[in-house]
Amino acid sequence: MFAALVGQLAYLQILNGSRLTAEVDRTDKTVIKGNVPRGLVFDSKGRALVTNKANSAITYTRSVGITSAQMKALAQTLAKYITVPSTSLTPRDFADYYLASDANSQAVTKKLSKADQALSTSDSSEFYKKQVAYVQKHLPTYTKAQQQPIEIFKVMSGSTQLSTVYIKAEGVTEKEVAEVGEHLTSMPGVNLGTDWQREYPNGDSMTSIIGRVSSEKSGLPAENLSSYLANGYARNDRVGTSYLENAYENVLKGSKSQTQVEIGSKNQIVNSVQQFKGQQGANLNLTIDSAYQAKVEATLTKVFDQARAAGVANVSDGAYAVAMDPNSGRILALAGRQQNIKTHTVTNDALGVINRSFVMGSAVKGATVLGAMQDGVITPTDNYLPDTPIYLPGTPVKKSVYPVGTFGSLDAASALEVSSNIYMMRLAMKEGHAKYVPNDYMSLDSNIFTTMRKYFTEFGLGQKTGIDLPGETSGYAGPTVNSAGTLPVGSALDLSYGNYDAYTLIQMAQYISSIANNGYRMQPYLVQSISSTLADGSSGPILSTTQPKVLAKILSTQAQINVVKQGMWQVVHGTNGWTTATALNTLNPGVAGKTGTAQTFTRVDPEDNTSEQVETTTLSFVGFAPASNPKIAIAVVVPNLTGDEPANYNLMIAQQMFADYYSMNNIKADPNYSSHQSTING
Known part of the structure; x- marks a missing residue:
């Protein structure tokens, strides 16, 4: 036996000593x-x-291989020097801390049944669950001071090997830094950081x-x-x-x-x-100037508060506005005020510009006119249409806001100026090859929705703009068949003047920018x-x-775009009694744009489909300035207002947005400007 022992020592020390030493010292x-x-x-x-x-x-x-018992001891030591915020400790947290002690673990094991004790060698995970269950039923009472090391232990035990976690990251006092720093050598793994x-x-x-x-x-x-x-x-x-x-x-x-x-x-x-x-x-x-952004936010707040004070905004979603450089796609301001119609509290909701959609009304008529010219049903030089209402059976007369007979016929620019719904419906009828006799059922091509939406899509209406923000939505497209499975002719006519599909405000900004820059659909961006x-x-x-990224070139000629731009100039500067945005003609240089008024419905409780529906009005506006050399394009919406004729809250917001942009960007007044100029280049 002695000879065998000597032989083994020789084998270990002489033949393999260096290898085994290296193994011991291995790192x-x-x-x-x-x-x-x-x-x-x-x-x-x-x-x-x-x-x-x-x-x-x-x-x-x-550290690698540190045991729960060692972490518990470390937590108890660290708790002497720092005070950590209290969290909602669970019974499991208390049990894990209690069982981290070998003595406690052994004592609990003795309380378990023989069958549960046997799990310690066959299924350690299940065995620990049995221990935890027992401790949770017999938890000792810990004072607040005694809970401090439990809070620390919880963070430590939740970390992985060689990962760093924050034990305390807020409110660390100079005294705590000093005391922990003084005892770092006795607390392996603990350190001071930032x-x-x-x-x-x-x-x-x-x-x-x-x-x-x-x-x-x-x-x-x-x-x-x-x-x-x-x-x-x-x-x-x-x-x-x-x-x-x-x-x-x-x-x-x-x-x-x-x-x-x-x-x-x-x-x-x-x-x-x-x-x-x-x-x-x-x-x-x-791309946003925070000072201009603050001005836009203040304007939204002020105007929406006026609407609330007037009692017309009880079921309104709020007010939203966006400003964009039409030549590049740079977002200049993005703001929103959302109202909870149950509590009537108002909060900031700038992202509503990209993720909320509204029926915008007549503000989209520029796209309708350009689509019709692309379709060939009118031309820049031949675009007069009769302005007589549309009479369909079983539905109220489809007309404009002004009295029947106000205009015998209108050209495209004048139709935009006075916001003629009749003109837009007649464009849709021409595009859809309507067979129309007053008070009789009218037929349209079955693809009329596809045709009109194709033109709207060119301007970005009804599709995501590609803005560099997650969460953008594409809006809402109304159904193309009714409950009977047939083409809803009346809805197709409604689509032509913006009273059917719903769009986001960022889409409206992209659309008006495409007109302002003579036909280029730009991708909006914030960075x-x-x-x-x-x-x-x-x-x-x-x-x-x-x-700047051009997503598409609008398939309209410059002559066609000029007709719409002229019409949008007349929307602000026209002298007809039904001109819709003369409130903006005091701005110098002059602006161009298009108002929108959509007849909508909303529920008193939007989360309850059985709640009362209220008829409302959604006000919108799109425009660009200066009209002859656009540097800013804006879109505004104030949805779901009540009352017969809500004040022009959309124009109040637009006027201030343009005025603030002029003053903050040193846009000089045009000494030759007149509110009655006849062309945007006048």
């Missing part, structure tokens, strides 16, 4: 990643809209555009967890959860720091070297450029710039 290398500040957001003038606030933080990096939180120097008004970032506690959104993890995120990483923060996550997140650590044979960190200190996220520079971050946190060199 594994791995990389720990650290968070960096997100990129900032600036307006078009370089004003900071979103910044980062640095906070002192207490962090914990979980946490970053989003701040909004201009307030929360634009957060519905910019979006929000998840907290370290909430971490990655559950619905996209797998995707984020596959792209190198940790479960507790902060990410953009909505709108620009979400759409530009890859730009704003930055590059994490990388520290290579060596893990010894006893699972302790024996060495660490920072390989990359990290790079703060790049910055977004928006003008992306820039790097300098060492002092300010915006650095430009990394990329958004180039």
